Amino acid sequence: MARPAAGPVEFDVTDIATSDAALRQVLHGLPGVDQVGAAERAAALATRSIKKDAKLRALDMAISMVDLTTLEGADTPGKVRAMCAKARQPDVEPPPAPPAAAVCVYPDLVAVARDAVAGSSVKVAAVATAFPSGRASLAVKLADVEDAVRAGADEIDMVIDRGAFLAGRYGQVYAELAAVRDACGNAHLKVILETGELVTLDNVARASWLAMMAGADFIKTSTGKVTPAATLPVALVMLGAVRDFEQAAGRRVGVKVAGGIRTAKDAIRYLVLVNETAGPAWLTPDLFRIGASTLLNDLLMQRSKQRTGRYAGADYFTID
């Protein structure tokens, strides 16, 4: 049967969630993604030249969209507190830079982060569901989520079961997503697709739709623990998916790119992609985030250069 090439995918969600076959029909009925064409488009948008006021705007937007992240075995309360301080006040130079969108930590450090960002706009995000591999029973994953939510996480960054997805057990992935979503309560749910393990852009599109149908508030590229992490073509496909999903379902889902985004130049390329794919409505921390550990200082350095016309030394930017 020919697949519909375009337009809203029409479905009744109560029916499709019930079986792998029904989900397969929907997901494999999405328009295909041509790898070469997507890469070409992403590369073309990467040549946009963002200068002057547009660049200043971009840098401030990017700062306000950063999920400042530390996900190491060596994380300590002290490290997390320092990072939270940085997120609240990234730069001391006037005019003040906007705070970061969130800090992202492992569940056991949520309480520390919660205290450290109290009274600010900075959200606390926790990676959960046996991050980064997702290899645990559903009960363990749910306990992980509940733990983080109880400790005060505003946002949960979960991982999908890539094994189940690649094996075609879409029903299982969906059920897990739905269960995690319920466990989130009022916390926002970001769904990490780990696109580096899904490999094809067709899979990226399908996983995006599966997550959105199951109620994701955000879809997120990567854990940062797998290479490749975020890439421009993957982000392009996901941004197209959230735009099409809004057309079909009337709900705006956000996108978070994470992993390997270290320079202001990279960040601005993603913003261009957002602007010209999902549209300018997505240019807000409510709908676009950049997960990063080292990006923030480059954004600050470029911001100061843009204002003063010269680069300040690295030691003028704090390394918290």
Add this chain to the structure above:
Amino acid sequence: MASGKGKSGTGLARQSGRGRSEPELPQAAVSWEYAPAPESRDVVSIAPEYGLFVDGEFRPAASGKTFATVDPASEERLSLVADAAAADVDAAVAAARTAFDRVWRPMPGSERAKYLFRVARLLQERSREFAVLESLDNGKPIRESRDVDIPLAAAHFFYYAGWADKLEHAGFGPAPRPLGVAGQVIPWNFPLLMAAWKLAPALAAGNTCVLKPAETTPLTALLLAEVCQQAGLPPGVVNVLTGDGRTGAALIGHPGVDKIAFTGSTEVGRQIAASAAGTGKKVTLELGGKAANIVFDDAPVEQAVEGIVSGIFFNQGHVCCAGSRLLVQESVADAVVDRLRRRLTMLRLGDPLDKNTDIGAINSRQQLDKITELSAAGEAEGAQRWSPPCRLPDKGYWFAPTLFTGVSQSHRIAREEIFGPVLSVLTFRTPAEAVAKANNTPYGLSAGIWTEKGSRILWMAQRMRAGVVWANTYNRFDPASPFGGYQESGYGREGGRHGLAAYLSA
């Protein structure tokens, strides 16, 4: 989600009342305007006046006449160039003949290759200069001249340089011979690139050349002449004559020319074929087109939309192989056109030197008039016209990207080459109907096929009467790939091993 969290909104219910014809962009909570990012025009110095390039030197036309070349984005005069007439053609052809007999033909292929490699490298080294000059003289966005025209021109010289000492292995017999003096007349849409397409294979094969760039875009060909000097190319091997159609006619009709290569309109191509008949001159013609870009219901739709856009709006549609007819399967036509409209609202029209410009200026007043006339005919014949909201600059020649829906094969806009940013959308029901409609044109230069089904790509490609068939892409060029047409799109191939055939006798 039926059972969704309250805060996430309306779940999967379709929004009601959304019309098909007017896709809405999400209301912008913020907008982010890109600041102007113009490429500096200081990288190129344009002389107030240019002579003809004959026998390795620049000289005024024998008549002393000149004409102006303008920046189509501002109507500002860029320079004066010499207007070559019969006496100048005589001189250039004589210089080319001497160079052919005394220097270029006797020279070993490996030595000719060195010159071509040198020209290629100089094109790369001076690419920014060439790109800015091309955008100034032609009106095309710097993004395209920088990323497409100039790199491809250099690639062409590199590619054919590699052939120069391997001609006996090219499949044209053990000792293929050059033809002699080639008279080459090129169009204004890709001024430098077309010069490269013509010169590189001719020179590699051992011919000498007299090149006539288009009247409205002579400057990069003259800069290329300067590069030939810089590369130490022997005098007379490449000659450049500027002028209008009369100069071209004089060159093509000159008895000292052994080979005619022309890229341009079908109308002029016909005259050339008629005038060359019986003269013994070899002729290759690359003429117009009215290509179909065929989108099936199983196409990768996002990339298909990009392909449709680049197919017709690349270089303002001034492309002989432009995908000017969109043939879309009726079952997905509305959805594809919706996506296309949304995409067209993102196109940035304006200053060709701005690095973020997608659509530049129309090359000349004359071309603008032609596009305007044919578009008006489309409306008069009942097709529905649409353009994205788009402010056109006050000065210069501009035409907004335009989409016609409800077009049928009998409309002029589906038959005549518009050579502008105007897309005609037609529908089909079955693959056979798509083939029939795509082939139902006197042209036959190119076609695009968009489907994820590999077997259908092959089935379609076998049936398309088109010199180039792109599958799931459009307007892709490579010097190794031959390019050329069927029927009224001309004959002969440029590019690849096939491109050598036009300049060799076996």
